[in-house]
Amino acid sequence: MSYKIVIDSCGELLEQWKQDERFESVPLTLTVGSENIIDDETFDQADFLQKVAACPECPKSACPSPESYRKAFDCEADHVYCVTLSSELSGSYNSAVLGASLLHEERKDKQVHVFNSRSASVGQTLIAMKIAQCEDAGLPFEDVISVVNKYIEEQHTFFVLENLETLRKNGRLSRVKALVATALKIKPIMGSTPEGSICQLDQARGMNKALVKMVEKIMEATENSESKVLAISHCNSPKKAQMLKEAIQEKMKLTDIVVLNTAGVSSMYANDGGIIVAV
The missing domain is CATH 3.30.1180.10 (Hypothetical Protein Tm841; Chain: A;domain 3)
Known part of the structure; x- marks a missing residue:
């Protein structure tokens, strides 16, 4: 069974994932003052930090749209998983859930599960690693969800x-x-x-x-x-x-x-x- 793991851009990608079609990052948008910055492969950390330091306002982030997630989920993989940053910190989780619902309206049998990481950054990275480990071991879709949910509960x-x-x-x-x-x-x-x-x-x-x-x-x-x-x-x-x-x-x-x-x-x-x- 093939799989795909979608991670919002708060989660760091391992270098080998960047060239692997089974992994996709869906970008958030960062706002510094009046400027919007897309958090994708064009992100320049040094330039961003300079802009944040110079701006009196707090930088903000906007979660990906449900349509962005729907597009990422709409693929030929048998199993699709999504890992978002904590729902306590962002609307990314709710947006991804809605994106999955939109896809199910078109493809009712598509197997998609969205994980609320309850974390951020490399917490999401580790969750994606766990999903890949379970899939590579041949676990059924529902078992992967169960194992990974337990992993999330135990993560710090x-x-x-x-x-x-x-x-x-x-x-x-x-x-x-x-x-x-x-x-x-x-x-x-x-x-x-x-x-x-x-x-x-x-x-x-x-x-x-x-x-x-x-x-x-x-x-x-x-x-x-x-x-x-x-x-x-x-x-x-x-x-x-x-x-x-x-x-x-x-x-x-x-x-x-x-x-x-x-x-x-x-x-x-x-x-x-x-x-x-x-x-």
């Missing part, structure tokens, strides 16, 4: 922010608190709730201490780590990501560690220097 996402400006601009942090935190070099350690919203887990003075605390949080939350793949995405900070990878390898046994650079939506959330981990 963490991130550390170097730059607090996006939090300030979107009202999650007052200007005074942002200035004080920046002056004292306080870095929040953030995570996802079971429902897929964002919460603060801890904080530390300085990025290195924050990353150490994040590793501790990852270890506390991860059971049977030797059977799991961990993923790291970084926003314009490869050295920091490599340092974190080495620190995790010293503390945990894992099947693999994947390191990727953030795509557009993830870059907007993480901001320059941000680090995201999912496991």
Whole structure:
């Protein structure tokens, strides 16, 4: 049975997926001031970060249209899966569900399932990897859905922010608190709730201490780590990501560690220097 995995552009694609017709990214639109930026293969991270830093307004994102999803789902693959960023953060999930409904009006027997990742970025990447693993093992469509839903329930996402400006601009942090935190070099350690919203887990003075605390949080939350793949995405900070990878390898046994650079939506959330981990 053939399959296709559709991921909204908040999820990073592995390099080998970019040339594989079984994987497709459906782009969100990013807005910085009055400019709209399509989060596709033309996305320029360095240029985007400069525009965000220069703009007094908070950058925003708009989810793909239901028609964009319908087109992505309308293919010859026997099984179609979609992984969207958390429905608590975006309308992408609801748009994808509607896109699947539109396709079913034309092709009633088409097997399409939309997963709410309850995560973002490399959390979505890992879910797509799990789907592919199940399909390659020959699991039936309904069994793939069951296994992947259980995987989503057990997954954890963490991130550390170097730059607090996006939090300030979107009202999650007052200007005074942002200035004080920046002056004292306080870095929040953030995570996802079971429902897929964002919460603060801890904080530390300085990025290195924050990353150490994040590793501790990852270890506390991860059971049977030797059977799991961990993923790291970084926003314009490869050295920091490599340092974190080495620190995790010293503390945990894992099947693999994947390191990727953030795509557009993830870059907007993480901001320059941000680090995201999912496991």
